[in-house]
Amino acid sequence: MAPEIEIYDTTLRDGTQGEGVAFSVADKLRIAERLDAFGVHYIEGGWPGSNPRDIEFFAEARHHTFKNARLAAFGSTRRKDVAAAADDQVQLLIAAETPVVTIFGKTSPLHVREVLQTTLDENLKMIADTVRFLKANGKFVVYDAEHCFDGFKEDTPYALATLHAAEKAGADIVTLCDTNGGSLPADIAAITRLVRGELRARIGIHTHDDIGLGVANALAAIEAGATHVQGTINGYGERTGNCNMTSVMPILHFKLNRRGVPAESLPLLTELSQFVDETANLRPNPRLPWVGSSAFSHKGGTHVNAVAKVLSSYEHVNPASVGNTRHVLISDLAGRSNIIMKARELGFDLANDAHLRTLLAAIKEMEHRGYEFEAADGSLTLLIRRVLSKAPPPFTVDAYHVSMRSDGARPSVCEATVKVRVGTERAHTVADGDGPVNALDAALRAALVTFYRQLGAVRLTDYKVRIIDSASGTAATTRVLIQTTDGASEWGTIGVHENIIEASLQALADSLEVALIKSAAIV
Numbered sequence: 001m002a003p004e005i006e007i008y009d010t011t012l013r014d015g016t017q018g019e020g021v022a023f024s025v026a027d028k029l030r031i032a033e034r035l036d037a038f039g040v041h042y043i044e045g046g047w048p049g050s051n052p053r054d055i056e057f058f059a060e061a062r063h064h065t066f067k068n069a070r071l072a073a074f075g076s077t078r079r080k081d082v083a084a085a086a087d088d089q090v091q092l093l094i095a096a097e098t099p100v101v102t103i104f105g106k107t108s109p110l111h112v113r114e115v116l117q118t119t120l121d122e123n124l125k126m127i128a129d130t131v132r133f134l135k136a137n138g139k140f141v142v143y144d145a146e147h148c149f150d151g152f153k154e155d156t157p158y159a160l161a162t163l164h165a166a167e168k169a170g171a172d173i174v175t176l177c178d179t180n181g182g183s184l185p186a187d188i189a190a191i192t193r194l195v196r197g198e199l200r201a202r203i204g205i206h207t208h209d210d211i212g213l214g215v216a217n218a219l220a221a222i223e224a225g226a227t228h229v230q231g232t233i234n235g236y237g238e239r240t241g242n243c244n245m246t247s248v249m250p251i252l253h254f255k256l257n258r259r260g261v262p263a264e265s266l267p268l269l270t271e272l273s274q275f276v277d278e279t280a281n282l283r284p285n286p287r288l289p290w291v292g293s294s295a296f297s298h299k300g301g302t303h304v305n306a307v308a309k310v311l312s313s314y315e316h317v318n319p320a321s322v323g324n325t326r327h328v329l330i331s332d333l334a335g336r337s338n339i340i341m342k343a344r345e346l347g348f349d350l351a352n353d354a355h356l357r358t359l360l361a362a363i364k365e366m367e368h369r370g371y372e373f374e375a376a377d378g379s380l381t382l383l384i385r386r387v388l389s390k391a392p393p394p395f396t397v398d399a400y401h402v403s404m405r406s407d408g409a410r411p412s413v414c415e416a417t418v419k420v421r422v423g424t425e426r427a428h429t430v431a432d433g434d435g436p437v438n439a440l441d442a443a444l445r446a447a448l449v450t451f452y453r454q455l456g457a458v459r460l461t462d463y464k465v466r467i468i469d470s471a472s473g474t475a476a477t478t479r480v481l482i483q484t485t486d487g488a489s490e491w492g493t494i495g496v497h498e499n500i501i502e503a504s505l506q507a508l509a510d511s512l513e514v515a516l517i518k519s520a521a522i523v
Protein backbone atom coordinates (compact mmCIF):
# COMPACT_ATOMS: atom_id res chain seq x y z
CA MET A 1 0.00 0.00 0.00
CA ALA A 2 1.33 3.42 -0.92
CA PRO A 3 2.15 5.57 2.09
CA GLU A 4 -0.31 8.27 2.88
CA ILE A 5 2.46 10.53 4.12
CA GLU A 6 5.90 10.04 2.59
CA ILE A 7 8.83 10.22 5.00
CA TYR A 8 11.89 11.82 3.47
CA ASP A 9 14.93 11.64 5.71
CA THR A 10 17.74 14.14 5.24
CA THR A 11 19.84 13.29 8.30
CA LEU A 12 22.75 12.44 6.03
CA ARG A 13 22.58 15.74 4.13
CA ASP A 14 20.83 18.61 5.97
CA GLY A 15 21.49 16.86 9.31
CA THR A 16 25.24 16.99 8.77
CA GLN A 17 25.01 20.81 8.67
CA GLY A 18 24.44 20.62 12.42
CA GLU A 19 27.14 21.66 14.84
CA GLY A 20 29.14 18.65 16.02
CA VAL A 21 27.60 16.28 13.47
CA ALA A 22 30.05 14.54 11.14
CA PHE A 23 29.71 11.15 9.51
CA SER A 24 32.28 9.04 7.69
CA VAL A 25 31.20 7.21 4.54
CA ALA A 26 30.91 4.00 6.58
CA ASP A 27 28.76 5.81 9.20
CA LYS A 28 26.48 7.11 6.47
CA LEU A 29 26.00 3.64 5.02
CA ARG A 30 25.17 2.17 8.43
CA ILE A 31 22.63 4.93 9.09
CA ALA A 32 21.12 4.52 5.62
CA GLU A 33 20.69 0.79 6.26
CA ARG A 34 18.96 1.50 9.58
CA LEU A 35 16.66 4.09 8.05
CA ASP A 36 15.77 1.70 5.27
CA ALA A 37 15.00 -1.10 7.73
CA PHE A 38 12.88 1.34 9.75
CA GLY A 39 10.78 2.00 6.68
CA VAL A 40 11.39 5.62 5.65
CA HIS A 41 10.57 6.20 2.00
CA TYR A 42 13.48 8.35 0.90
CA ILE A 43 17.02 8.75 2.16
CA GLU A 44 18.82 11.87 1.05
CA GLY A 45 22.42 10.69 1.10
CA GLY A 46 24.32 13.89 0.42
CA TRP A 47 25.25 16.63 -1.99
CA PRO A 48 27.78 15.25 -4.48
CA GLY A 49 28.46 18.75 -5.80
CA SER A 50 29.50 20.03 -2.40
CA ASN A 51 32.01 17.47 -1.16
CA PRO A 52 33.99 14.42 -2.30
CA ARG A 53 32.86 12.36 0.70
CA ASP A 54 29.31 12.45 -0.62
CA ILE A 55 30.47 11.34 -4.08
CA GLU A 56 32.19 8.41 -2.39
CA PHE A 57 29.06 7.65 -0.39
CA PHE A 58 26.96 7.32 -3.54
CA ALA A 59 29.64 5.17 -5.19
CA GLU A 60 29.53 2.82 -2.17
CA ALA A 61 25.75 2.92 -1.89
CA ARG A 62 25.48 1.46 -5.41
CA HIS A 63 26.50 -1.90 -3.96
CA HIS A 64 23.65 -1.81 -1.44
CA THR A 65 20.07 -2.79 -2.04
CA PHE A 66 17.55 -0.89 -0.03
CA LYS A 67 14.30 -2.69 0.76
CA ASN A 68 12.01 0.21 1.51
CA ALA A 69 13.75 3.48 0.80
CA ARG A 70 14.81 5.15 -2.41
CA LEU A 71 18.11 6.97 -2.30
CA ALA A 72 18.20 10.64 -3.28
CA ALA A 73 21.14 12.80 -4.32
CA PHE A 74 20.78 16.49 -3.49
CA GLY A 75 21.90 19.48 -5.51
CA SER A 76 20.79 22.76 -6.96
CA THR A 77 19.36 24.01 -10.23
CA ARG A 78 21.87 24.74 -12.98
CA ARG A 79 23.94 27.89 -12.76
CA LYS A 80 22.67 30.95 -14.61
CA ASP A 81 23.38 31.19 -18.32
CA VAL A 82 24.68 27.60 -18.65
CA ALA A 83 22.87 24.60 -20.16
CA ALA A 84 21.88 22.00 -17.52
CA ALA A 85 23.83 19.34 -19.43
CA ALA A 86 26.96 21.50 -19.28
CA ASP A 87 26.74 22.22 -15.54
CA ASP A 88 29.26 20.16 -13.53
CA GLN A 89 27.17 20.16 -10.38
CA VAL A 90 24.14 18.80 -12.30
CA GLN A 91 26.36 16.21 -13.99
CA LEU A 92 27.44 14.95 -10.57
CA LEU A 93 23.77 14.38 -9.70
CA ILE A 94 23.42 12.06 -12.69
CA ALA A 95 26.74 10.40 -11.86
CA ALA A 96 25.49 9.60 -8.34
CA GLU A 97 23.26 6.98 -10.03
CA THR A 98 20.41 7.35 -7.52
CA PRO A 99 16.79 6.75 -8.50
CA VAL A 100 15.80 10.08 -6.97
CA VAL A 101 17.36 13.50 -7.42
CA THR A 102 16.32 16.45 -5.29
CA ILE A 103 17.21 19.94 -6.41
CA PHE A 104 16.54 23.24 -4.77
CA GLY A 105 15.71 26.44 -6.59
CA LYS A 106 14.87 30.00 -5.69
CA THR A 107 11.30 31.10 -4.90
CA SER A 108 11.98 34.58 -3.63
CA PRO A 109 12.61 37.47 -6.06
CA LEU A 110 14.94 39.02 -3.48
CA HIS A 111 17.14 35.94 -3.55
CA VAL A 112 17.03 35.74 -7.34
CA ARG A 113 18.14 39.33 -7.76
CA GLU A 114 20.50 39.72 -4.80
CA VAL A 115 21.95 36.24 -4.32
CA LEU A 116 21.85 34.70 -7.78
CA GLN A 117 22.19 38.13 -9.39
CA THR A 118 20.11 37.19 -12.34
CA THR A 119 16.69 37.97 -13.78
CA LEU A 120 13.40 36.54 -12.56
CA ASP A 121 12.91 34.99 -16.00
CA GLU A 122 16.32 33.29 -16.05
CA ASN A 123 15.54 31.76 -12.61
CA LEU A 124 12.35 30.18 -14.01
CA LYS A 125 14.41 28.75 -16.88
CA MET A 126 17.05 27.43 -14.48
CA ILE A 127 14.34 25.54 -12.58
CA ALA A 128 12.57 24.19 -15.67
CA ASP A 129 15.74 23.25 -17.60
CA THR A 130 17.24 21.37 -14.67
CA VAL A 131 14.07 19.44 -13.86
CA ARG A 132 13.57 18.60 -17.55
CA PHE A 133 17.18 17.44 -17.91
CA LEU A 134 16.91 15.18 -14.83
CA LYS A 135 13.59 13.74 -16.04
CA ALA A 136 15.14 13.07 -19.47
CA ASN A 137 17.81 11.10 -17.61
CA GLY A 138 15.17 8.92 -15.98
CA LYS A 139 15.22 10.47 -12.50
CA PHE A 140 12.35 10.79 -10.06
CA VAL A 141 12.62 14.49 -9.26
CA VAL A 142 11.89 16.23 -5.98
CA TYR A 143 11.92 19.99 -6.34
CA ASP A 144 12.72 21.87 -3.10
CA ALA A 145 11.46 25.45 -3.24
CA GLU A 146 13.97 27.32 -1.09
CA HIS A 147 12.75 30.25 1.07
CA CYS A 148 9.31 29.32 -0.22
CA PHE A 149 7.19 30.86 2.51
CA ASP A 150 9.23 34.07 2.58
CA GLY A 151 8.94 34.13 -1.22
CA PHE A 152 5.15 33.85 -1.09
CA LYS A 153 4.92 36.70 1.37
CA GLU A 154 7.17 38.81 -0.80
CA ASP A 155 5.61 38.12 -4.20
CA THR A 156 2.92 35.44 -4.42
CA PRO A 157 2.48 35.39 -8.23
CA TYR A 158 6.22 34.98 -8.81
CA ALA A 159 6.61 32.34 -6.08
CA LEU A 160 3.77 30.38 -7.68
CA ALA A 161 5.39 30.77 -11.10
CA THR A 162 8.56 29.06 -9.83
CA LEU A 163 6.51 26.09 -8.56
CA HIS A 164 4.60 25.90 -11.83
CA ALA A 165 7.91 25.93 -13.72
CA ALA A 166 9.09 22.92 -11.74
CA GLU A 167 5.80 21.06 -12.12
CA LYS A 168 5.44 21.72 -15.84
CA ALA A 169 8.96 20.47 -16.43
CA GLY A 170 7.98 17.19 -14.76
CA ALA A 171 8.88 17.46 -11.06
CA ASP A 172 7.26 14.56 -9.21
CA ILE A 173 7.16 16.29 -5.84
CA VAL A 174 7.23 20.00 -5.07
CA THR A 175 8.50 20.68 -1.57
CA LEU A 176 7.83 23.96 0.18
CA CYS A 177 10.82 24.90 2.32
CA ASP A 178 10.90 27.17 5.35
CA THR A 179 14.63 27.60 4.94
CA ASN A 180 15.10 30.27 7.61
CA GLY A 181 12.82 28.44 10.03
CA GLY A 182 11.06 31.59 11.20
CA SER A 183 7.54 30.99 9.88
CA LEU A 184 4.42 30.45 11.97
CA PRO A 185 2.06 27.48 11.61
CA ALA A 186 -0.88 29.60 10.43
CA ASP A 187 1.17 31.10 7.58
CA ILE A 188 2.57 27.69 6.63
CA ALA A 189 -0.96 26.27 6.52
CA ALA A 190 -2.38 29.14 4.45
CA ILE A 191 0.39 29.04 1.85
CA THR A 192 0.37 25.24 1.63
CA ARG A 193 -3.40 25.32 1.09
CA LEU A 194 -2.98 27.91 -1.66
CA VAL A 195 -0.31 25.80 -3.40
CA ARG A 196 -2.41 22.67 -2.95
CA GLY A 197 -5.14 24.31 -4.99
CA GLU A 198 -2.74 25.29 -7.77
CA LEU A 199 -0.57 22.20 -8.32
CA ARG A 200 -1.24 18.60 -9.19
CA ALA A 201 2.10 17.24 -7.96
CA ARG A 202 2.50 15.77 -4.48
CA ILE A 203 3.31 18.63 -2.08
CA GLY A 204 6.18 18.24 0.34
CA ILE A 205 7.17 20.25 3.41
CA HIS A 206 10.70 20.99 4.67
CA THR A 207 10.98 23.03 7.85
CA HIS A 208 13.64 24.20 10.26
CA ASP A 209 13.37 24.67 14.01
CA ASP A 210 14.72 28.20 14.49
CA ILE A 211 11.80 29.33 16.62
CA GLY A 212 10.96 25.91 18.02
CA LEU A 213 8.23 25.26 15.45
CA GLY A 214 9.91 22.84 13.04
CA VAL A 215 7.59 19.96 13.87
CA ALA A 216 4.51 22.14 14.37
CA ASN A 217 5.06 23.78 10.97
CA ALA A 218 5.48 20.44 9.21
CA LEU A 219 2.23 19.24 10.79
CA ALA A 220 0.45 22.46 9.81
CA ALA A 221 1.47 21.84 6.19
CA ILE A 222 0.33 18.21 6.39
CA GLU A 223 -3.05 19.29 7.75
CA ALA A 224 -3.26 21.72 4.83
CA GLY A 225 -2.57 19.07 2.18
CA ALA A 226 1.16 18.25 2.08
CA THR A 227 1.74 14.49 1.89
CA HIS A 228 5.53 14.36 1.92
CA VAL A 229 7.59 15.51 4.87
CA GLN A 230 11.32 16.11 5.09
CA GLY A 231 13.36 16.14 8.28
CA THR A 232 16.13 14.54 10.29
CA ILE A 233 16.50 12.01 13.07
CA ASN A 234 16.79 13.78 16.44
CA GLY A 235 16.27 17.08 14.62
CA TYR A 236 19.92 17.40 13.58
CA GLY A 237 20.59 20.36 11.33
CA GLU A 238 21.97 23.81 10.92
CA ARG A 239 21.52 26.34 13.76
CA THR A 240 18.78 24.95 16.02
CA GLY A 241 18.14 22.05 13.66
CA ASN A 242 15.66 20.64 11.18
CA CYS A 243 12.14 19.35 11.67
CA ASN A 244 12.57 16.40 14.04
CA MET A 245 11.45 13.13 12.44
CA THR A 246 11.61 11.30 15.76
CA SER A 247 8.62 13.49 16.69
CA VAL A 248 6.88 13.68 13.31
CA MET A 249 6.75 9.92 12.73
CA PRO A 250 5.05 8.98 16.04
CA ILE A 251 2.72 12.02 15.89
CA LEU A 252 1.48 10.95 12.44
CA HIS A 253 0.74 7.49 13.76
CA PHE A 254 -0.46 8.03 17.34
CA LYS A 255 -2.01 11.47 17.20
CA LEU A 256 -3.20 11.99 13.63
CA ASN A 257 -3.87 8.42 12.55
CA ARG A 258 -2.07 8.98 9.24
CA ARG A 259 0.00 6.26 7.58
CA GLY A 260 3.74 7.09 7.40
CA VAL A 261 6.31 4.47 8.38
CA PRO A 262 4.99 0.94 9.10
CA ALA A 263 3.26 0.71 12.49
CA GLU A 264 5.56 -2.14 13.55
CA SER A 265 8.59 0.15 13.23
CA LEU A 266 7.47 2.62 15.90
CA PRO A 267 8.53 0.47 18.89
CA LEU A 268 12.05 0.69 17.40
CA LEU A 269 12.04 4.50 17.33
CA THR A 270 14.04 5.10 20.53
CA GLU A 271 16.64 2.59 19.40
CA LEU A 272 16.94 4.34 16.01
CA SER A 273 17.36 7.70 17.72
CA GLN A 274 20.10 6.34 20.01
CA PHE A 275 21.83 4.57 17.14
CA VAL A 276 22.10 7.80 15.17
CA ASP A 277 23.39 9.71 18.24
CA GLU A 278 25.93 7.01 18.92
CA THR A 279 27.12 7.00 15.33
CA ALA A 280 27.45 10.79 15.44
CA ASN A 281 29.23 10.40 18.79
CA LEU A 282 26.77 12.77 20.43
CA ARG A 283 25.28 12.30 23.87
CA PRO A 284 21.54 11.66 23.53
CA ASN A 285 19.41 14.62 24.55
CA PRO A 286 17.38 13.40 27.55
CA ARG A 287 14.67 16.00 26.95
CA LEU A 288 13.92 14.96 23.37
CA PRO A 289 10.17 14.32 23.07
CA TRP A 290 9.14 10.67 22.60
CA VAL A 291 12.65 9.17 22.59
CA GLY A 292 14.61 11.05 25.28
CA SER A 293 15.39 9.27 28.53
CA SER A 294 13.36 11.89 30.44
CA ALA A 295 10.35 11.67 28.10
CA PHE A 296 8.59 9.30 30.49
CA SER A 297 10.29 10.13 33.80
CA HIS A 298 8.30 10.82 36.91
CA LYS A 299 9.66 12.71 39.85
CA GLY A 300 7.03 14.45 41.92
CA GLY A 301 5.45 12.23 44.57
CA THR A 302 1.84 12.80 43.48
CA HIS A 303 2.71 11.99 39.84
CA VAL A 304 4.42 8.79 40.84
CA ASN A 305 1.55 7.87 43.08
CA ALA A 306 -0.94 8.42 40.27
CA VAL A 307 1.18 6.62 37.68
CA ALA A 308 1.46 3.65 40.02
CA LYS A 309 -2.35 3.43 40.06
CA VAL A 310 -3.24 4.33 36.48
CA LEU A 311 -0.40 4.32 33.96
CA SER A 312 -2.14 6.70 31.58
CA SER A 313 -2.68 9.35 34.25
CA TYR A 314 0.56 11.24 33.53
CA GLU A 315 1.65 9.65 30.23
CA HIS A 316 0.29 10.67 26.82
CA VAL A 317 1.13 7.25 25.31
CA ASN A 318 2.61 4.03 26.62
CA PRO A 319 6.41 4.57 26.49
CA ALA A 320 6.88 1.06 25.07
CA SER A 321 4.94 2.06 21.95
CA VAL A 322 7.99 4.06 20.84
CA GLY A 323 10.51 1.75 22.49
CA ASN A 324 11.08 4.05 25.43
CA THR A 325 10.85 3.17 29.13
CA ARG A 326 9.22 4.72 32.13
CA HIS A 327 11.63 5.99 34.75
CA VAL A 328 10.87 6.90 38.27
CA LEU A 329 13.25 9.49 39.62
CA ILE A 330 14.25 9.12 43.18
CA SER A 331 14.33 12.27 45.17
CA ASP A 332 13.70 13.29 48.73
CA LEU A 333 10.60 15.10 47.47
CA ALA A 334 8.97 11.80 46.85
CA GLY A 335 7.80 9.12 49.13
CA ARG A 336 7.17 5.42 49.36
CA SER A 337 5.43 4.96 46.03
CA ASN A 338 8.50 6.32 44.22
CA ILE A 339 10.74 3.79 45.89
CA ILE A 340 8.35 0.90 45.29
CA MET A 341 7.95 1.82 41.59
CA LYS A 342 11.68 2.33 41.18
CA ALA A 343 12.46 -0.99 42.82
CA ARG A 344 9.96 -2.67 40.51
CA GLU A 345 11.61 -0.99 37.49
CA LEU A 346 14.94 -2.39 38.66
CA GLY A 347 13.47 -5.83 39.20
CA PHE A 348 12.92 -5.92 42.97
CA ASP A 349 9.74 -6.53 44.90
CA LEU A 350 9.61 -4.38 48.00
CA ALA A 351 6.56 -6.02 49.52
CA ASN A 352 8.22 -6.29 52.93
CA ASP A 353 7.39 -3.17 54.92
CA ALA A 354 10.49 -3.40 57.11
CA HIS A 355 12.74 -3.49 54.03
CA LEU A 356 10.93 -0.50 52.58
CA ARG A 357 11.38 1.50 55.77
CA THR A 358 15.08 0.65 56.00
CA LEU A 359 15.59 1.66 52.38
CA LEU A 360 13.66 4.91 52.70
CA ALA A 361 15.68 5.85 55.75
CA ALA A 362 18.96 5.01 53.98
CA ILE A 363 18.04 7.05 50.89
CA LYS A 364 16.91 10.03 52.97
CA GLU A 365 20.10 9.97 54.97
CA MET A 366 22.29 9.68 51.85
CA GLU A 367 20.43 12.43 49.99
CA HIS A 368 20.99 14.61 53.01
CA ARG A 369 24.72 13.99 52.63
CA GLY A 370 24.62 15.00 48.95
CA TYR A 371 23.82 11.77 47.11
CA GLU A 372 21.43 12.08 44.21
CA PHE A 373 20.07 8.94 42.65
CA GLU A 374 18.33 10.41 39.61
CA ALA A 375 21.34 9.79 37.39
CA ALA A 376 22.70 6.91 39.42
CA ASP A 377 20.42 3.93 38.89
CA GLY A 378 23.42 1.66 39.28
CA SER A 379 24.19 2.81 42.81
CA LEU A 380 20.52 2.68 43.74
CA THR A 381 20.30 -0.92 42.52
CA LEU A 382 23.21 -1.79 44.79
CA LEU A 383 21.60 -0.01 47.71
CA ILE A 384 18.36 -1.96 47.30
CA ARG A 385 20.27 -5.24 46.91
CA ARG A 386 22.21 -4.56 50.09
CA VAL A 387 18.98 -4.06 52.00
CA LEU A 388 17.28 -7.13 50.53
CA SER A 389 20.13 -9.59 50.50
CA LYS A 390 22.76 -10.65 52.97
CA ALA A 391 25.17 -11.76 50.21
CA PRO A 392 28.74 -10.53 50.73
CA PRO A 393 30.05 -7.89 48.29
CA PRO A 394 31.79 -9.34 45.19
CA PHE A 395 34.98 -7.49 46.11
CA THR A 396 36.34 -5.17 48.75
CA VAL A 397 38.90 -2.42 48.25
CA ASP A 398 41.19 -2.85 51.25
CA ALA A 399 43.60 -0.04 50.51
CA TYR A 400 44.69 2.35 47.81
CA HIS A 401 47.33 4.94 47.17
CA VAL A 402 47.42 7.65 44.52
CA SER A 403 50.43 9.78 43.72
CA MET A 404 51.30 12.40 41.20
CA ARG A 405 54.67 13.79 40.20
CA SER A 406 56.03 16.25 37.70
CA ASP A 407 59.57 17.39 36.98
CA GLY A 408 58.33 20.52 35.27
CA ALA A 409 59.55 19.68 31.77
CA ARG A 410 57.38 16.67 31.03
CA PRO A 411 53.64 16.18 31.59
CA SER A 412 52.82 15.01 35.08
CA VAL A 413 52.46 11.29 35.77
CA CYS A 414 49.84 9.78 38.04
CA GLU A 415 50.20 6.39 39.60
CA ALA A 416 47.72 4.40 41.64
CA THR A 417 48.07 1.20 43.65
CA VAL A 418 45.05 -0.76 44.78
CA LYS A 419 44.66 -3.74 47.10
CA VAL A 420 41.44 -5.70 46.61
CA ARG A 421 39.99 -8.81 48.16
CA VAL A 422 37.68 -11.28 46.43
CA GLY A 423 36.52 -13.94 48.85
CA THR A 424 39.74 -15.08 50.49
CA GLU A 425 41.98 -14.12 47.58
CA ARG A 426 43.86 -10.86 47.30
CA ALA A 427 45.28 -8.80 44.43
CA HIS A 428 47.64 -5.85 44.51
CA THR A 429 48.06 -3.82 41.31
CA VAL A 430 49.71 -0.64 40.11
CA ALA A 431 48.70 1.46 37.10
CA ASP A 432 49.54 4.81 35.50
CA GLY A 433 46.96 7.24 34.22
CA ASP A 434 46.39 10.67 32.69
CA GLY A 435 45.08 11.83 36.02
CA PRO A 436 44.57 10.40 39.51
CA VAL A 437 41.07 9.08 38.80
CA ASN A 438 42.15 7.54 35.51
CA ALA A 439 45.07 5.80 37.26
CA LEU A 440 42.81 4.58 40.06
CA ASP A 441 40.29 3.25 37.54
CA ALA A 442 43.05 1.41 35.64
CA ALA A 443 44.51 -0.12 38.82
CA LEU A 444 41.11 -1.22 40.19
CA ARG A 445 40.13 -2.76 36.87
CA ALA A 446 43.50 -4.51 36.48
CA ALA A 447 43.05 -6.05 39.92
CA LEU A 448 39.47 -7.18 39.33
CA VAL A 449 39.84 -8.42 35.78
CA THR A 450 42.01 -11.30 37.05
CA PHE A 451 38.93 -12.52 38.96
CA TYR A 452 36.23 -11.36 36.54
CA ARG A 453 37.31 -11.47 32.88
CA GLN A 454 34.07 -9.86 31.65
CA LEU A 455 35.12 -6.52 33.16
CA GLY A 456 37.52 -6.20 30.24
CA ALA A 457 34.60 -5.09 28.03
CA VAL A 458 33.38 -2.47 30.49
CA ARG A 459 34.35 1.17 29.97
CA LEU A 460 33.52 4.61 31.36
CA THR A 461 31.59 6.91 29.04
CA ASP A 462 31.28 9.96 31.23
CA TYR A 463 32.72 11.37 34.43
CA LYS A 464 31.21 14.42 36.10
CA VAL A 465 32.30 16.24 39.20
CA ARG A 466 30.28 18.77 41.13
CA ILE A 467 31.19 20.61 44.28
CA ILE A 468 28.21 20.82 46.57
CA ASP A 469 27.73 22.40 49.94
CA SER A 470 27.44 19.82 52.62
CA ALA A 471 24.21 19.83 54.55
CA SER A 472 25.95 21.28 57.60
CA GLY A 473 27.45 24.04 55.50
CA THR A 474 30.83 23.68 57.16
CA ALA A 475 32.78 21.99 54.37
CA ALA A 476 32.54 21.57 50.63
CA THR A 477 31.61 18.10 49.44
CA THR A 478 32.37 16.58 46.03
CA ARG A 479 29.79 14.59 44.12
CA VAL A 480 31.10 12.34 41.35
CA LEU A 481 28.78 10.81 38.76
CA ILE A 482 30.08 8.14 36.42
CA GLN A 483 28.42 6.62 33.37
CA THR A 484 29.57 3.15 32.40
CA THR A 485 28.76 0.82 29.53
CA ASP A 486 29.31 -2.84 28.77
CA GLY A 487 28.40 -2.27 25.12
CA ALA A 488 24.81 -3.46 25.60
CA SER A 489 23.56 -1.10 28.29
CA GLU A 490 24.63 1.98 30.20
CA TRP A 491 24.32 2.81 33.89
CA GLY A 492 25.17 5.62 36.27
CA THR A 493 26.82 5.44 39.66
CA ILE A 494 27.59 8.03 42.31
CA GLY A 495 30.14 8.78 44.98
CA VAL A 496 30.06 11.60 47.56
CA HIS A 497 32.94 12.64 49.81
CA GLU A 498 34.96 15.69 50.89
CA ASN A 499 37.81 14.16 48.90
CA ILE A 500 37.38 13.91 45.12
CA ILE A 501 39.52 10.76 44.90
CA GLU A 502 37.48 8.99 47.53
CA ALA A 503 34.21 10.07 45.88
CA SER A 504 35.52 8.83 42.54
CA LEU A 505 36.56 5.49 43.99
CA GLN A 506 33.06 4.92 45.43
CA ALA A 507 31.48 5.62 42.04
CA LEU A 508 34.08 3.47 40.23
CA ALA A 509 33.65 0.52 42.59
CA ASP A 510 29.85 0.75 42.25
CA SER A 511 30.12 0.89 38.46
CA LEU A 512 32.16 -2.33 38.37
CA GLU A 513 29.87 -4.08 40.85
CA VAL A 514 26.88 -3.23 38.66
CA ALA A 515 28.79 -4.61 35.65
CA LEU A 516 29.22 -7.88 37.53
CA ILE A 517 25.49 -8.03 38.31
CA LYS A 518 24.65 -7.34 34.67
CA SER A 519 26.98 -10.07 33.46
CA ALA A 520 25.38 -12.40 36.04
CA ALA A 521 28.80 -13.10 37.56
CA ILE A 522 27.18 -12.49 40.92
CA VAL A 523 23.54 -12.83 41.85
Ligand SMILES: [Zn+2]
Pocket: 014, 179, 206, 208, 242
Ligand atom coordinates in the same frame (compact mmCIF):
# COMPACT_ATOMS: atom_id res chain seq x y z
ZN1 LIG B 1 17.02 22.60 5.08
